[in-house]
Structure formats: C-alpha cells, structure tokens
Amino acid sequence: MSKRPLRPTTLVAAILSAITFTTAGTAAAAAPAHHGAAPAPSAVSRIEDQTARAIAVALTDPALRAQVRSAALSSHEVDLQALSGRATTASGKALHSRLQSADRRIAAAKGLDAKVGSLLRLRLGADSMRTALTAESEPLVASAGASDDSTTLTAYDSRGRAHKLDTRSVPNRPVYVVDIDESRAVAAGMAILHKAFAEHGLSTPAATTMDAAGWWATKVDAVEVYDDQEPWFKGDAEMFSLVTGFGLDGKARVDSVDMPYLNNDNTVYYPNQILVNWSNYKYNLADVVMMEDDGDTNYLSLAQALTTALLTIADQGTYIPLVNAVLNAMPTSWWTDDPDYVESWYTLAQGSTGRLNGASGNGWMTVEPYFVQQF
Template identity: 50%
Template sequence: MLSSRLLTSLGAAVVAVGVLAAPMANAEPAPDSVAEVTDHLARQLAGEFAPEAGNLLPATADRAVNLARAPENSALGRAVRAANRAVLSAKGLPPDGTSLLTVRLADPGMVPALRRGVAPLVASSPSDDTVTSVTAYDRAARPVPLDPDTVPTRPVYLVEVDTAKAVAMGMKVVDATLSAHGQAATVRAAAGYWATQVTSIRLNDDKEPWHKGGAEIFAIAAGFGQDGKVKVDTAEMPYLDHDGTTYYPGQLLVHFSAYKYNLADLVLMEEDGGTNYRELALALSQALLTIIDGGAYIPLVNAILNAIPDDWWTDDPDYVDSWYTLSTATSGTFTGAAANGTMTVNPYWVQPL
C-alpha cells in the first residue's frame, strides 16, 4: 500500500469523509482495532484451525480467498464470522453480514517453497506502513517476527481486510451521513454543467512493503454550496492499485454544479484496512460545520486537519496527495501539493439529460 510518510509535508487541503453506521445490536464485544481482530484470527488459522483451514489457503499469490467460505457449522466458520462482525464494528460499517476478511499468499516467490512442502506461517497484514516487525505464527501458534522490508523465503499467508469492498461500503453510505448534516454535494444536471476530468494520473513509488497489496484510493472533492456550507463529494478510484504506474481513467472527479464558486479542492486518500469510518465521519462533519463562507472562496484546510485525531495520521487512512483550487477552466498536468502525485485534467461539459 502507499505510505503515509508524506504527512510531514502537509501543506495541503485534506478533506476526509467516513461512514455513519448504526450500532450493532446483540453483537459480541469487539477488540479495539481491526489489527487485533486479524492478528488473533491469523494465530488461530496457523494453530488450532490449521487442519480446517487447509482448503482455504490459496496455492498461488494470484488471488485472495474470502474466509466466509469456511463452513458455517465448523469451529473455523464460527470464528471467522465472529471476527468479521468485530471488523465491521471496528470500521464503523453497517452490521449487514458483508464478509470483509480474506487470506492470500503474500508473494509469488513463495510458491516454490510451498510446493516443496515448507510449512507456511500465517500473519495479519499490518495497516501501519511503518511497522518495524510483522508478527507471523507457526503451526504451534508461536509468534515469528518477520522483517517488513524483506520478503521472507518461507511461505506466509496474510489475513487482511478486503479494502476494495470496505471502500465501496463506505462510499455508499457517506452521502447519507453528509446529507443528514446538509453537507453532501448534490449535482444539478438539468441544464448541464462543467466537471473536471482526470485523463491520466500517476502516484510516486513509495517502496510499498511485501505485506501490502494494491492500494485502494478514494477521492474527495470539497467546495462551498449555494447555502454557504461546505459540500463534499466522494469517488472511488478502484483502478489506482499501484504507485509508479500511470493510469488513464477519463474519470470525472469534480462536479461544479454542486458548488457556489468556480473553485474546489481535490484530495486523494487511501484505505489501509483499519479505518473507522463512523468516527472519522463524525469528527469531520463537526469540523465542516464550523467553516463559514465569507463571500469568497477559501481553502478548506486547517479546520479539517485539526479535526482529525493525530493517531489516524500514523495509521489509516493514509493521506496521498491534494490539488488546490481546481476550476472549470483548469487544464494541463499538475503535481499535487505533497509532490506524491501527478495528474492531467481538462474541463468536461456534462450534457443535460
């Protein structure tokens, strides 16, 4: 995943949005974090549930396996479902039974050793990009420390959150959360409107560690609405998996019909697995309400940054980059404020229906 180390260079407009989910009824007590849930499940898969888990562990690194495939009436199946409920709770997502927990082989280079019969380890994928050690577990459930910067020669399976699915869930309910506070950007397309189209985008190589998969990036646009309140719009960017790669999406990321002024800020964030959307949404929603339209566009920076607890910056979600004051006339290639991303944009007229 992309690193959060660039946060020290924040001179950027950062807006982040989360999910307001209803509390779980009759739910089991959940650990404090997603990391605790996945670490505990990794130890169980390596030890007591190893015989049952054999059919779930993929033989290659080409795909992840959803752990919900474990039989419901088995001890492993019950443990997986309890862990999944805890993850949904820890992430502030609706307790709708969606399965977010997966397991994958960490690296393609581990396949030969696996085929030779080398006993694999099981670990959870840390959400923090700057960990000094990754804890894996052997067949006896004993901890085995691994170097986070060097791919192990011994096969390692990683228990982790399906971040693509988590982002999709979060983005689906974020509009409802903001709408409840009058902060969701509403596109008025009856007469057509101008938007900003991203024709190419590239994020820098941050030497992502072996225990991370592809990035899950989401975009946040923010500006002032006709009522003077800050309005926020979000968009998934599921194609933006890897840094060091140029993508050509043709995606519309800023819809100016939602804004009072001819200006808006754009921010990219990354879901790292442990994001609590509910807590993030509440903190940011309160911050947005304090920003007053003074009759001219102002960058939406300090109030929002100050609303985000410090510990979120050291873990997830990761700040990726941001672009100030995009307008309906903005065209060309621009480097983000944190110098981590380069984006080519052009104005795009959205025809009325």
C-alpha cells in the same frame, strides 16, 4: 500499497505553514515530515493479528491445510468465511465460527453495517512464494495490519508461536497474509459518507440550477501516485478522494469520490473519471484530498468529524481552501495505518487543464473540463 510522504501530525502543521492563503487561494508544496514513535496497534489490526494466529493453529488439520493451499494458489485472495464455511472437519468449523465473529467486530470497528458481509481475506505474501508452497510445507500466517514503517512483521506457526520477519525482504518460507477486502470496505464506507454529508446538507445536489443542456465537470484523464517503500506484506491500495468547496447555499461542501483502480504506485492510470460536478459549487474553485484506506478507517467517525468541522465554516464571500479543515478534523490516533493522507490539490478551477502536481510531491493528475450532456 502504502502512501507515506507525510506524517499526519506534521502534515497539518506543514500545510498550514507552507500554504499561503490569498484571495485566489494559491498554495505552495508541503514540507517534509518527521517520523515519530511507532503508534499502538488499532482495533482492526489486533483482530487481524488474532485471526492470523487462529488460522495458523487451525492449519494443523491436514484437510484444512490442503484446502487453504489449493485456494491460495488458485486465487489472488481468498474469502476466509466462504473458504471455512466449506470445511467439513471440527477444526475447520470452529475456525469458521471464529471468522464470523471477527468479521462482525471488524465491521463495527470500521463504522460499517454488519450487512457488509465478509471482509477478511487471505493471500500469499508474494508471488515468489508459490513454488515453496508445497503440500509438505508449513507456511506461517501473518497479518497485513502492521504499520508501513515497521521493520519486522509478526507471523505465527502451527503451534501458535510468534516469529519476527523482516518487512524489507521477502522470506524464503511461504507466508499467508490475513488482510481486509478494502474494495468492499471502501464501497460501504463511501455509502456512509454520502449519507452523512447529504443529511447535513454538505452534498445536496443542486439540480435546479443546472443548465438544461447539462453541466460542466472536471474529468481525470490520467493519475499517478509515487511510493518506493512499499513493504512486501501489504496488498493493493484502496483510495478515495474528498472534493471540498462551497455549495450554492454558501455552506462548505464535500463530495467523496471512490478511486478503486488506483492499486499500485509508480503506475499511470487512465480512468476518465468525473472528479468535480461544478453545478454543485458556488465558486469555480475546489480542493481535492486523496486518501487511502489502509484497513483501519472508521467511516462513521470520519463522517461525523468531517461534518462537525465543515459545518462551522462560513462563506466569507470569496473562496478559501478547505484542505486544512479536512485534515484537522481527523484525530492524530486515526493515522495508525488509518485513512492515510496520499496527496492534495488546492484551488482546482473549473477551467483547469493539463498536468497538476500535488502539493506534497507524491503524485499528479491530468485533468480537463468536460461537459456532461443531459438527455
């Protein structure tokens, strides 16, 4: 699921120009973005593309082709390492070795420990292709790493030849899409962020100040993100939020919140999820930046950039929004199908309740104060 209401380079400028900072930290909606030139493919996208071509060529093996077809028809997505690990032919075993190497390279490119395991997945490009995926069909293989803005998608046949597909319409010919298990990647990435924030004192729990009976939180009752330009080859979204404010020690604070249920656009979800633990914050205000991992997020670099930026911000004795600091911490090159900006909410208060529209008009959430009791 693509989130593309604003381009990052114009997003930061739009927020800085459209947001009026006052002592209360009020903010206006961000301005529309201007689309620039298509960015160069990222390291993860290149690896996915190379993997797609290797799989396409390997499908000349009838046994492997039948194995992949059966797996694709019986599951939403297929673990490529697990699938190729069961191969008995020479081509299947050779593909397995190549996939192991690709998974390690992807983990490194995303700043994750190699212990994260298999990340590469394969699925049919669309459910409508299921009837066309017969034993006699010759499916193409493409990578999901192409930019959301691309009008064409490169797919490969069994001879390794490239074919250009229209991203705006689903092909009649079946297409396998190579993608990343974003759910696993985001979970591992959140662990990287949590560790880095804690090591730099940006997310240290403030248990000593907590009321003996419990603590107040902001709970998300419902949330929806808009997007009506999703290309057919993209899979489910994997989103997370960064909650920023000032901790009790006066330092900028950031807490990462995984939101794995947010898979589809124009769909209302009812997570009843805790978003902010107010016992950790000095002021009764915080900001929320929602982002999506579109495949290329390097979580180690993200953690380093955020900690470097936020550690330079001092408490001025009054609350100031930190959204622009978060976004400015990210180099322009990271926004190549990287941690896509989805939406932001400024000056979320401890007492906020009801529907809150996002600053860029790409989503909303309904929140309420919630007291978490201690037992």
